[in-house]
Amino acid sequence: xxxxxxxxxxxxxxxxxxxxxxxxxxxxxxxxxxxxxxxxxxxxxxxxxxxxxxxxxxxxxxxxxxxxxxxxxxxxxxxxxxxxxxxxxxxxxxxxxxxxxxxxxxxxxxxxxxxxxxxxxxxxxxxxxxxxxxxxxxxxxxxxxxxxxxxxxxxxxxxxxxxxxxxxxxxxxxxxxxxxxxxxxxxxxxxxxxxxxxxxxxxxxxxxxxxxxxxxxxxxxxxxxxxxxxxxxxxxxxx
Numbered sequence: 001x002x003x004x005x006x007x008x009x010x011x012x013x014x015x016x017x018x019x020x021x022x023x024x025x026x027x028x029x030x031x032x033x034x035x036x037x038x039x040x041x042x043x044x045x046x047x048x049x050x051x052x053x054x055x056x057x058x059x060x061x062x063x064x065x066x067x068x069x070x071x072x073x074x075x076x077x078x079x080x081x082x083x084x085x086x087x088x089x090x091x092x093x094x095x096x097x098x099x100x101x102x103x104x105x106x107x108x109x110x111x112x113x114x115x116x117x118x119x120x121x122x123x124x125x126x127x128x129x130x131x132x133x134x135x136x137x138x139x140x141x142x143x144x145x146x147x148x149x150x151x152x153x154x155x156x157x158x159x160x161x162x163x164x165x166x167x168x169x170x171x172x173x174x175x176x177x178x179x180x181x182x183x184x185x186x187x188x189x190x191x192x193x194x195x196x197x198x199x200x201x202x203x204x205x206x207x208x209x210x211x212x213x214x215x216x217x218x219x220x221x222x223x224x225x226x227x228x229x230x231x232x233x234x235x236x237x238x239x
Contacts, residue, residue, distance in 0.1 A: 003085035005050040006040045006077055010062055016101040016122060016161070018070030021062035023055065025086075028078040030107040031140035032128065033215050034165055036202035040077035055089045059098050071099035071121070078105050080149075083112030090119040106146035107139050117152045122191075125149070126163045129171055130183040138170070150186050159189040166221050166229060167198040177232045185236050193233045197221035 004026040009015075012022035024037070026046030039045060059072050072093055074086055079102055090100040102116060103124040117123065127146070129135040135143040153160060162184050166172050177195075184190055198221045206213040 001085055001088055002049040002051050003055075003082050003089070004043060004046050005048055006037070006046045008058060010058065011065065012073060015073040015075055015103055016071070016124060018067050019062070019065045020070050020073045020101070021059050021066075022073045022075055023050070023058075023079075025074060025076045025079040025082050027081040028076055028105070028107075029081065029141060030078060030105050032105070033138050033170075034167060034198055034202075036199070036205070037077070038202070038206060038209055038211050043081065052085075052089050052092050056092055056096060059093055060096070063098065066098070071101065073101040073103055073124070075103035075124075076105070078108050080104050080108050080110075080113050080116060083110060083116040087112060087115040087119050090116070094119070104149065105139065106149050107141040109145045109148045109152075113149070114152050114156075117149075117158060118156045120158065122161065123153055123158050124161045124163055125153070125187070126165070127180065127183065128165075130176075130179040134170070147186075154188045157188065159191050160187050161192040161194060162187070162190055163194045163196060165196045165198055166226060167215070168218055168221060172221070172225065172229065174229070174232060177229050181232075181234045187236070190236050193235050195226060195230050195233060197223065197226045 006024040006026040009022040012020040015022045026040055027043030028041050079086055093100050099121040101122040101124055102120045105126045128138045132143045200220050203213050
């Protein structure tokens with residue numbers, strides 16, 4: 001079985017607990033306003049194909065750095081677009097004692113999604129926006145798949161890190177964070193909530209690819225304001 005690969009990060013420190021070997025899978029159905037990897041959208045693009053033995057090879061190379069908390073993260077793109085491959089790869093990683101996380105945008109569900117969720121050890125779940133209309137504006141996809149995914153996560157009793165990109169004038173108010181606090185109560189096991197500041201580092205990449213950057217002129221998220229909003233976040237399991 002083959003997966004389509006965008007890139008590999010061998011010493012990831014922000015894509016789950018501990019040090020991670022991160023496989024960025026190619027292909028994404030969403031077209032998020034602030035996506036910083038538009039080159040990952042097409043399932044036909046990417047660096048190359050990858051097979052499960054190579055996944056195990058890279059994971060074994062990273063194992064000395066993983067420690068007790070680390071492991072492998074499948075990110076993207078949208079890794080659940082390749083759910084059948086993910087389920088098989090995670091099953092193989094478990095066979096050699098390595099834990100795996102799936103970093104998902106919440107924008108895609110198909111007949112293989114449940115198997116992938118059932119196999120993984122942790123889900124990093126991106127909440128684009130709590131409001132259905134704004135979710136669709138941001139992601140170019142309806143919010144239905146997010147609820148389907150949350151149902152699967154709860155069904156299989158998975159632990160979750162919530163992620164939310166904060167963009168000026170889109171979701172940067174106290175009311176937005178309060179709505180997020182309420183929304184994530186739908187998830188049974190929330191271990192962590194991360195507010196990520198919007199940045200403009202991808203603007204030049206869009207120009208090189210000939211793609212219109214739809215947030216042109218929107219400034220990067222102010223660090224002080226982001227810290228204020230982070231202070232308002234409540235982790236349900238900690239309440």
